[in-house]
Amino acid sequence: MEQPHRVVILGGGFGGLSAARELKSAPVKVTLIDRRNYHLFQPLLYQVATGSLSPANIASPLRNILKRQRNTSVLLAEAVGIDVKNRRVILSDGAVDYDTLVVATGSSHQYFGHDSWEKFAPGLKTIEDATAMRRRVLLAFEAAEREGDKERLRAWMTFVIVGGGPTGAELAGALAEIANDTLKHDFRTIDPAEARIILVEAGDRILPSYPAKLSEAARKMLAGLGVTVRTGVPVTDIREGVVTIRVGDQDETISTRTILWAAGVLASPLGKMLCDEAEAKVDRSGRVIVEPDLSIPGHPEIFVIGDLANFTHQTGKPLPGVAQPAIQEGHYVGKTIKRRLRGGKLKAFHYFDKGNLATIGRGAAVADLNWLQLSGFPAWLIWIFVHLFYILQFQNRVLVFMQWAWLYITFDRSARLITGKNPLPLDL
């Protein structure tokens, strides 16, 4: 009996999972490899970081998603290299051979060469990042409640979010609602509503990938929540308790005990490894420059998709690192593999941009549907509908909806636990 064609997919995010599901009934043997045992719905990660949802609400076990797909097995393992010549993925504890490889290992945050910043300004890419961020935010209010010194109190009550993209805007909005509403009656010596929430962005407007009109709408909605939005102010230094920004040609410092990083993104190191092994090139964010069919030059058996891919053949600009391109690329690659097995060929990948959505707070969002731009309540309804629709498991869809409804009615965020190692004594 002939051995079936072996497809190995690295990464169980939006891209990898779409590719795997597209191959459901194909005469191939699929192995999906991920370091985690779950698919993470990244667009809602900020809601875990701000106590609205529990980690399990946005994480679905990969085995569970794929359990009925008998041609597919899931491997909890970490790919550390690719032996292109021998068509083999090197794991930290073994190796797996492939006939076709799909690399979809995504990205993590980067600090533009300032790795020392990470300690003081954690980013948001994993469940652990989210619970650590939640912990920091909640501990800041706890410390403020017990702080006697006025200046130190002000630093505990100051929250700086670096980066005005969707994640930064969403974090800033949620933080403002926590301070204004969720914690309203919780404390006795501080008034959480007096917290200062500052969103700093190097560029000249927030949500730079949206039309200028929507950036302005988002800025107004954030201002309405009490967020100070500062644009055109690049961060030049971060150390314990202090963010330095450049305003015009002068440095300005902000004293704060809580700094959240929502700025740079760096592609997975597997991209670079692939380039050392094959003839591919990476851009300065570490993304692999792919061919029109998402393969890499000289290696039609290797596809790179999602955040790790730099696909410019459609508009001249790389596709954004969000869920939609990854999902469509995954399906395209799955289809290409099936077509090839039948001896055919698919035409070049074409991205259909359904639009972009970012939420600011309750009843407040921006929606760029290309043919229509919306802000405020209608955009927020679309945001809710679309996110519920894309959440994978029915149960999570219901649980998320219920918690959102509860939050909307009561302003309460029930998942505001301080977990992890003992934080006491508080560092006052």
Add this chain to the structure above:
Amino acid sequence: MEQPHRVVILGGGFGGLSAARELKSAPVKVTLIDRRNYHLFQPLLYQVATGSLSPANIASPLRNILKRQRNTSVLLAEAVGIDVKNRRVILSDGAVDYDTLVVATGSSHQYFGHDSWEKFAPGLKTIEDATAMRRRVLLAFEAAEREGDKERLRAWMTFVIVGGGPTGAELAGALAEIANDTLKHDFRTIDPAEARIILVEAGDRILPSYPAKLSEAARKMLAGLGVTVRTGVPVTDIREGVVTIRVGDQDETISTRTILWAAGVLASPLGKMLCDEAEAKVDRSGRVIVEPDLSIPGHPEIFVIGDLANFTHQTGKPLPGVAQPAIQEGHYVGKTIKRRLRGGKLKAFHYFDKGNLATIGRGAAVADLNWLQLSGFPAWLIWIFVHLFYILQFQNRVLVFMQWAWLYITFDRSARLITGKNPLPLDL
């Protein structure tokens, strides 16, 4: 203006919280101190450990519970000592003066002098314990899926639970359901149903605090789920990969990679400290022997309640370390404080035993209601009803109910995430 009477409560568990809530409208100033920012619904902790519920579903922020109680403030702090003479609680970062003190700091697990066992056989008292246990169980199946060696595979597929009390029985039952049903189609090389789940108990029956008839019913239900129940077999040693039990006068070893500890309980060290400072005595589990009004000898201003108290005045035996006594003791102490302020005195504490419940699996539980003993489906319905009733927040009640309904219909446990530091490479 006279300063109001200051009540300091140490611990936000069932006991401390009940005392605080009883004092809601009293002319006192209440300070509730806890190391954690949430009240934990401990009876359902095993459901977090087995992936049925998320941590936030059974943890309610203390500030949120008490936010409308204006005479009460919550302090996130750790009590490290009590200065009985000066009526002052020493914190790891400060001190708080009291007029009346309620000590309700509970218990943790103990290894009867074998502290080295903890590393290999984690216990279950905190949210972190529960997510660590969940991680171990899930990783064992992941490792088994990739294990080539037959003997090592068998060790990965063997789960030993030490201790046949309610926690041990509940863990064993849930683990069996995970293996038999939840993971049914998840793996490709192993059959999770072949996992061996062994519950070992030193005494001659499981659930020793229940009538013998119910112990036997529980044993049968566990056996029906495929759990091997071994009684009269004390654990004599635990090391990496091996549990040693004594069978008759011989030692027997069980090779296993997953050992869960549900045996000994040790009272909080504050009890011992209290005894060094005052004239109180502790029993060999570290519980403080209290007076009929739950105060300690010579110090009517200090009450000890919940798992930390040894109250024998009613039956000659200490009350069990479960939620009901703690709740009733908390209310009693709150009432006593109010009565004293009005110059009166309450008669001795009297515990009203409403009964005991333990669940084994779907449709399987035991209920000892004193006037009625039930097992099987009716007991299970009572168990569900009682637990939903006692969960504090309405939202959590709904979320827990929904997840139970979902589990009942689909056998799916959605919160089965492996979180925490990177577990790779797997230790095969």
